[in-house]
Each structure stands twice: as structure tokens, then as C-alpha cells.
Amino acid sequence: MNYVTGYYTTRFGELWDKSLFDLVEEAMRGVLKQNNLENKQIDAVFFGNMLAGVLENNLHTTSKIAEILKVNIPIFRSESACASGGVAFNLAKAYLEANPNKNVMIVGAEKMTDYSPEETITGLSAAASGEEQEAGLTFSGLYAMIANFYLEKYHYTEKNLAHVSVKNHFHGTLNDKAHFRRTITSDQVLKSPYVAYPLKVLDSSPISDGASAVIMTNNLGVVKKQKYSVSVLASEVATDTISLKERKNIDEILSTKIAGNLAFKKAKINRSEINVAELHDCFSIAELLAMEDLGFWKKGEAGKKIIEQSTMFGNGGDLIVNTSGGLKASGHPVGATGIKQIGEIFLQLTGQAEKRQIKNAKYGLAQNVGGSGGTSVVTILGI
Amino acid sequence: MNYVTGYYTTRFGELWDKSLFDLVEEAMRGVLKQNNLENKQIDAVFFGNMLAGVLENNLHTTSKIAEILKVNIPIFRSESACASGGVAFNLAKAYLEANPNKNVMIVGAEKMTDYSPEETITGLSAAASGEEQEAGLTFSGLYAMIANFYLEKYHYTEKNLAHVSVKNHFHGTLNDKAHFRRTITSDQVLKSPYVAYPLKVLDSSPISDGASAVIMTNNLGVVKKQKYSVSVLASEVATDTISLKERKNIDEILSTKIAGNLAFKKAKINRSEINVAELHDCFSIAELLAMEDLGFWKKGEAGKKIIEQSTMFGNGGDLIVNTSGGLKASGHPVGATGIKQIGEIFLQLTGQAEKRQIKNAKYGLAQNVGGSGGTSVVTILGI
Numbered sequence: 186m187n188y189v190t191g192y193y194t195t196r197f198g199e200l201w202d203k204s205l206f207d208l209v210e211e212a213m214r215g216v217l218k219q220n221n222l223e224n225k226q227i228d229a230v231f232f233g234n235m236l237a238g239v240l241e242n243n244l245h246t247t248s249k250i251a252e253i254l255k256v257n258i259p260i261f262r263s264e265s266a267c268a269s270g271g272v273a274f275n276l277a278k279a280y281l282e283a284n285p286n287k288n289v290m291i292v293g294a295e296k297m298t299d300y301s302p303e304e305t306i307t308g309l310s311a312a313a314s315g316e317e318q319e320a321g322l323t324f325s326g327l328y329a330m331i332a333n334f335y336l337e338k339y340h341y342t343e344k345n346l347a348h349v350s351v352k353n354h355f356h357g358t359l360n361d362k363a364h365f366r367r368t369i370t371s372d373q374v375l376k377s378p379y380v381a382y383p384l385k386v387l388d389s390s391p392i393s394d395g396a397s398a399v400i401m402t403n404n405l406g407v408v409k410k411q412k413y414s415v416s417v418l419a420s421e422v423a424t425d426t427i428s429l430k431e432r433k434n435i436d437e438i439l440s441t442k443i444a445g446n447l448a449f450k451k452a453k454i455n456r457s458e459i460n461v462a463e464l465h466d467c468f469s470i471a472e473l474l475a476m477e478d479l480g481f482w483k484k485g486e487a488g489k490k491i492i493e494q495s496t497m498f499g500n501g502g503d504l505i506v507n508t509s510g511g512l513k514a515s516g517h518p519v520g521a522t523g524i525k526q527i528g529e530i531f532l533q534l535t536g537q538a539e540k541r542q543i544k545n546a547k548y549g550l551a552q553n554v555g556g557s558g559g560t561s562v563v564t565i566l567g568i
Numbered sequence: 569m570n571y572v573t574g575y576y577t578t579r580f581g582e583l584w585d586k587s588l589f590d591l592v593e594e595a596m597r598g599v600l601k602q603n604n605l606e607n608k609q610i611d612a613v614f615f616g617n618m619l620a621g622v623l624e625n626n627l628h629t630t631s632k633i634a635e636i637l638k639v640n641i642p643i644f645r646s647e648s649a650c651a652s653g654g655v656a657f658n659l660a661k662a663y664l665e666a667n668p669n670k671n672v673m674i675v676g677a678e679k680m681t682d683y684s685p686e687e688t689i690t691g692l693s694a695a696a697s698g699e700e701q702e703a704g705l706t707f708s709g710l711y712a713m714i715a716n717f718y719l720e721k722y723h724y725t726e727k728n729l730a731h732v733s734v735k736n737h738f739h740g741t742l743n744d745k746a747h748f749r750r751t752i753t754s755d756q757v758l759k760s761p762y763v764a765y766p767l768k769v770l771d772s773s774p775i776s777d778g779a780s781a782v783i784m785t786n787n788l789g790v791v792k793k794q795k796y797s798v799s800v801l802a803s804e805v806a807t808d809t810i811s812l813k814e815r816k817n818i819d820e821i822l823s824t825k826i827a828g829n830l831a832f833k834k835a836k837i838n839r840s841e842i843n844v845a846e847l848h849d850c851f852s853i854a855e856l857l858a859m860e861d862l863g864f865w866k867k868g869e870a871g872k873k874i875i876e877q878s879t880m881f882g883n884g885g886d887l888i889v890n891t892s893g894g895l896k897a898s899g900h901p902v903g904a905t906g907i908k909q910i911g912e913i914f915l916q917l918t919g920q921a922e923k924r925q926i927k928n929a930k931y932g933l934a935q936n937v938g939g940s941g942g943t944s945v946v947t948i949l950g951i
Contacts, residue, residue: 201747220819235627236621236627238621238622238647239618239621239627240696241693242622242690242691242693242694242701243698243942244618244619244622244647244649244694245647245648245649245694245695245696245810245939245942246937247648247807247942248648248649248695248807248808248809248810248938248939248942248943249697249810249942250807251807251808251810251942252697252809252810252811253944256807257806257807257822257823258806258807258825259658259804259805259806260648260805260807260943261646261648261655261659261805262646262647262648263644263645263646264621264627264628264645264647265625265628265630265631265644265645265900266628266642272630272644274928276644276663276664277657279659279662279663279667280659280662280666281665282665282666283664283665283666283799284662284665289624289705307625308625310625311621311625311626311627311628312627312628312631313628313634314632315626318625337744350736421641421642422642423641423642424630424631424633424634424639424640424641424642424643425640425642426631426634426635427628427631427632427634427635428635431635439640440640443640443845448763458639466898492603530603536911545683550781555600555628555630555631556628556631559628559630559632559634559635560628560630560631560632560643565614
């Protein structure tokens with residue numbers, strides 16, 4: 186069995202006084218300190234990052250991490266667009282399964298706010314197909330097509346979407362590391378400017394800077410010395426076509442469905458046993474699809490279910506979603522997101538989630554998506 | 569045990585009529601056909617690529633591969649500059665060790681010749697430290713500093729370097745897939761224009777397009793059905809500081825030394841048992857350092873030893889180096905290089921190397937380097 190024993194995240198936001206590697210270093214030192222581990226006790230590092238090459242001509246980041254840590258160990262960078270962090274975690278798990286008694290660090294980071302919106306948006310669109318890029322389809326545009334199809338098919342309106350952001354912004358007020366820490370109303374969401382119809386500014390996750398790191402180990406001696414640990418019950422990756430037009434259905438994210446089914450099978454638990462989940466709400470519609478594709482709600486029901494706000498902290502529901510604030514309110518520094526999600530579940534399962542602590546949380550799930558669903562990673566942790 | 573059962577590479581060169589994914593598709597279909605495997609029999613794909621993000625705003629390539637293959641399996645992209653291919657192979661090996669009875673495909677590719685030399689050189693320099701980039705240190709410049717130091721310390725001249733390219737160009741004439749297939753003389757090397765003193769054009773590997781793929785499996789049923797298979801005895805990754813100035817010695821590539829020592833320990837064979845090696849001769853000096861750092865020749869002796877050309881095909885030496893033509897003559901499509909090296913060893917160990925076939929080759933080694941030595945991967949295969 187593999188265990189997550191520590192988690193550290195920088196604040197997410199517009200961190201103009203920090204470089205990518207300032208953030209990476211803060212996250213790495215933070216998690217090492219928390220677990221009282223020295224650099225030389227780490228056997229491998231897995232780094233998730235999407236845009237450093239495109240935005241700042243910064244590749245071979247693995248060697249930069251070796252320089253910061255003053256080590257000569259294997260260091261790997263994985264890139265699967267916005268799923269880069271979750272994929273790095275998945276690779277780290279395979280590494281541990283192949284190598285007994287090892288400690289690995291998984292770091293995700295992105296530095297996005299130092300560039301013009303055009304530069305950042307162009308970089309992000311690199312995760313779409315060439316044809317979609319040439320057609321001018323940004324991510325907002327792609328998710329807007331999905332949202333239009335979903336709302337039309339199941340007879341919902343933009344009002345149904347708005348509740349996702351309202352909930353996640355409330356959760357953001359409970360998380361000191363979140364990019365946005367103020368509540369919003371569904372009226373504010375509905376009156377915010379359109380980004381791509383029917384998605385508005387307040388349906389969309391922001392451009393953020395940040396870095397997050399976790400320690401995963403299969404060394405029971407190390408686990409015993411730690412105050413907190415959770416078991417990694419499953420981590421599954423699935424892919425799908427990069428182009429929306431090649432998919433049979435665009436009211437579902439097939440890669441999430443496949444990865445979710447595999448993960449529940451591997452973890453040997455039921456959907457109803459999950460107490461807390463971090464889902465990839467890059468746009469409001471994405472959280473609704475995730476709730477359905479992971480089997481928490483039936484297909485087509487999420488638009489109705491979200492109005493009840495049973496997944497909001499404090500409402501007494503059995504499953505609370507995106508207590509970190511989700512991508513919408515905690516922010517979305519792309520490479521960091523998948524690690525922050527796993528870290529948030531770790532906090533919840535170990536009673537460290539402070540103002541947003543869910544009582545008696547035993548199992549948690551994180552879902553990290555790349556592009557418009559071309560990659561999904563589903564991770565299940567248990568205490 | 570894990571086995572390599574198939575290898576396909578596109579031609580390397582200036583392939584202006586092919587896109588990155590034309591090349592990737594050719595390599596994937598080629599190796600699948602060779603092993604008589606269908607797409608759905610592949611359990612995961614590992615993709616090594618450095619520059620598609622920087623040069624053509626093409627990220628999330630993992631999902632593009634899913635679309636080509638029409639599969640929903642886990643697909644991973646690794647990036648460690650010029651070691652991206654070797655690192656992808658290393659991750660694939662860990663994946664197999666964690667998952668019994670699986671077949672994986674490892675693909676490396678790069679599309680480099682469609683851009684201006686300035687664009688490509690700027691992209692490649694992304695593998696160096698920010699400080700080195702700002703100082704205008706290209707890769708030629710970094711390896712030139714290493715070469716100057718080495719030549720000065722061990723009392724050699726540019727003539728000693730020239731023999732590396734002469735040998736590798738001769739090997740290129742024996743490989744139909746090589747970028748350059750003509751012999752050169754040491755006089756021609758010495759008279760070629762300087763790129764960065766003391767390195768000249770003919771000391772330097774070219775900018776190439778190409779894609780290479782191998783199948784690795786731990787499914788013995790699949791192995792038995794194949795005509796050819798070799799055992800993966802070791803694959804080890806080590807890292808070092810990204811900046812030359814942070815290193816204690818620049819007449820050695822420490823990451824290669826560490827990865828090599830680990831690999832020989834894991835493979836449980838001696839240096840003298842290696843019959844054939846593919847070394848990362850991005851510049852002539854790099855092959856000399858690799859021969860020393862891997863322990864084939866003593867430190868400081870390579871400049872003298874290379875004059876004897878014992879590592880050239882047909883000269884009857886015990887160890888033949890870079891039968892593919894090396895990076896110098898077979899070409900250096902960055903992400904493909906590490907896979908082509910492993911593929912060349914596969915061909916040699918299975919008697920498929922045609923005009924350049926070494927007799928009775930039993931063990932082979934591939935060494936793949938990222939940046940100016942910030943990452944090294946050493947792989948040992950045996951028949």
C-alpha cells in the first residue's frame with residue numbers, strides 16, 4: 186500500500202513577486218519540513234507542469250529541481266495539460282509499486298499571471314486539437330459547446346449552472362490559500378459578462394499562480410513516524426479523443442467515466458462511501474458532468490440536483506464537493522491543481538481542514554481533467 | 569522481467585512533408601504491425617517529446633495519441649529535454665513492474681526543421697538554466713566550455729575530437745534511416761566552420777525530424793509469439809544541476825556516471841561484457857566523456873583512445889559504439905533519440921542490423937542525455 190503523509194501548498198493567486206521556481210521551492214521545502222524529511226530521503230520527484238516551456242521557454246525543469254534540492258535522483262516531468270498534476274501522482278504511484286521502501290515527492294506548479302491574457306490563453310489552447318485552435322475555439326468556447334448541448338438536452342438554463350460557482354466561492358471563504366475568498370450570489374453569476382455563451386466570467390475558473398506538493402511513500406517506517414497518513418486506494422488515468430467532434434457524446438466526459446469506474450473497482454468501495462470530493466470545475470458545467478460521470482448523480486440530473494446544494498459544506502449532505510473552493514474559487518494554477526485536489530482530500534481525511542473540516546470523513550476522491558476531457562485522472566484516498 | 573519485442577523508426581532527416589503526428593503515427597503503426605499487435609492490445613503509451621509546445625503550441629499530445637489509436641488507455645508524456653525518450657522508456661519500465669501481463673508502447677518524436685534556426689535554437693536552449701540562456705549560452709556554447717576544459721586538462725587538441733564524427737558518419741552510411749549517409753574525413757571535420765570554439769559544424773549533431781517506437785512487455789504469452797525479444801536488464805535515471813557553474817567537475821557528466829553505476833549494478837554484468845553501445849554524441853566531446861563516465865575508458869584517456877578507432881564497426885574491437893550513426897550522423901530528433909538508441913541495440917542483439925550487424929552481440933547499452941548533463945538515462949539490454 187502507498188500512503189500520502191504530507192501536503193503543502195502555496196497560496197494560489199496573482200503572485201507577481203514569485204517566479205515559477207520560487208513557488209516550486211516553497212512547496213517542496215514546505216512538505217519536506219512537515220514530514221521532517223531531508224532532501225536526501227526522497228528517492229524520486231514527479232513534477233506536473235503544463236506551460237513553462239510555452240510561456241517562459243523553461244524546459245528540462247527536472248534538472249532545475251535537482252539543482253534546488255542538491256540531489257541526483259530520478260526526477261520526472263509529466264504534461265497532460267490541466268491534468269499534469271494528477272498524472273504526475275499516478276506515475277509516482279506506479280514508481281512506488283515497482284520500488285519497495287521508497288519516498289517520493291509529487292509537485293505541481295504553474296506561473297500564469299506574468300503574461301498578457303493573449304499569451305496565456307494561446308498557451309492554454311495548446312491542449313486542444315490543431316483544428317480547434319485554428320477555428321479559434323478557446324477552452325471557454327469548447328466547454329460552452331458542451332454546456333449548450335447539456336442545457337438543451339436536459340431542459341436546464343444558465344441558472345442551473347450558477348449554483349456551482351456560488352457553492353465553490355462559499356468554500357473559498359473557508360480556505361486561507363484560495364485565490365478568491367468572498368461569497369457570490371447566483372444573481373451575480375447570472376449578471377456577470379459572457380465569456381462564451383452560456384458561460385460567464387463567474388462560471389469560469391481564474392488564471393492563477395501556485396505550487397502544491399505531497400509526499401507519498403511505501404516505507405512503513407516513514408509512515409509510522411508521521412502524525413498523519415492516508416492510504417492511496419486507487420489512481421487511474423484514462424484518455425479520449427482530443428477533438429470534441431470525434432466524440433460520440435458531448436454531454437459526458439468519457440475519460441472521467443472510464444477512470445472513475447476503474448478507480449472504484451480498484452478501491453473496492455461504493456460511490457456512497459465517498460464523503461468528500463475535489464472535482465475539476467474549470468467551468469461550472471464541468472462539475473455537473475463530473476458528478477454524473479463519476480456516478481454520484483444520474484446522467485441528466487445534476488442540473489436539478491445542484492439547486493439543492495447538498496454538496497455544500499454545512500448543509501448536512503453525505504458528499505461535500507470542492508471544499509478547497511474548487512478550481513473556481515481556490516484558483517487554477519494548471520500543473521498544481523491535481524496535487525492540490527489530492528492534498529485537500531488528505532487534509533479532510535486527517536482532520537486538518539480547519540474551518541471547512543467535514544466530520545468523520547473516511548473516503549475521498551479527486552478528479553483532474555486535461556483539456557476538454559482528453560485526459561482524466563481519478564484518485565481515491567481512504568483513512 | 570520486461571522484454572523489448574519490436575522497434576520501428578521513421579527515417580530521420582528534413583522531412584518537410586510530414587507533421588509531428590504523421591511521424592508519430594508512422595512509428596506507432598510500424599511497431600504494432602511488426603509485433604502483429606492491435607491497438608487495443610496496448611495497455612499504456614509513453615511519449616517522449618521536448619519541443620512541440622514551444623515550437624508549434626502543441627501540448628496535451630497524450631490525448632492526440634489517444635485519438636490516433638482510438639483508445640482510452642493511460643497515455644503519458646515525459647519531458648526531460650534531449651533525454652525525453654530515454655526517460656519515457658524508464659517510466660514505462662516502472663509501469664510494467666507495477667502491472668503484470670501488460671504491453672506498453674514507448675514513442676519518441678520531434679519535428680524540428682519546419683522552423684527558423686533561431687526558433688529551434690531558442691527552443692533547445694530552454695533546456696539550459698535561465699542564467700545560461702540570458703548569457704547567450706547555446707548548447708554548442710555549453711559543450712564548447714566542457715570541450716575546452718577537457719582538451720586543456722588532458723593535453724589534447726581538436727584533432728582528438730574529430731575522430732568521433734568520422735566514425736559515426738561511417739556508421740551512418742550503413743543505416744538506411746540515418747539523416748546523413750556519407751563518410752567524412754578528420755580533415756573535413758577540422759576545416760568545417762566553428763560553431764563555438766573548439767566545436768565545429770562537423771563536431772555537432774544536426775537538427776532533424778523523426779519518430780521511433782518500441783514495444784515493451786512483461787506478458788510472456790506475447791513474448792513467445794514474437795520472432796525477436798531482448799531482456800531489459802536495467803534502466804536508470806539520474807539528474808544533476810542544470811547550471812554548469814554549479815558542478816564540481818565539468819570534464820565529466822556526473823548524472824551519466826551515477827546512472828551508469830546503478831545500471832551495471834542492476835544488470836549484474838561487467839563493463840567488458842557490453843558488445844555494443846549507443847551513446848549521446850550531441851557533440852563529439854560528449855561521446856568521449858560518455859566512454860569515460862560509463863567506465864569503458866579511464867578518465868582522461870578517451871582523447872587518446874578514440875584515435876585507434878577500436879569502437880568503429882569492422883575494426884574488430886570488443887565494443888562498437890553508435891552503429892546507428894549516433895546523433896551526429898543518424899540525426900537528433902530530440903524526443904526520438906532515446907528510443908532510437910534502445911531500438912538500435914534491439915536490432916543488434918537480435919541480428920537485424922543488416923550491413924552494420926555486429927557478430928555475437930549479447931549485451932548492449934544506451935545512454936541518453938538531457939541538456940548539458942542535467943539528466944542521464946542508462947539502459948542495458950541483453951539477449
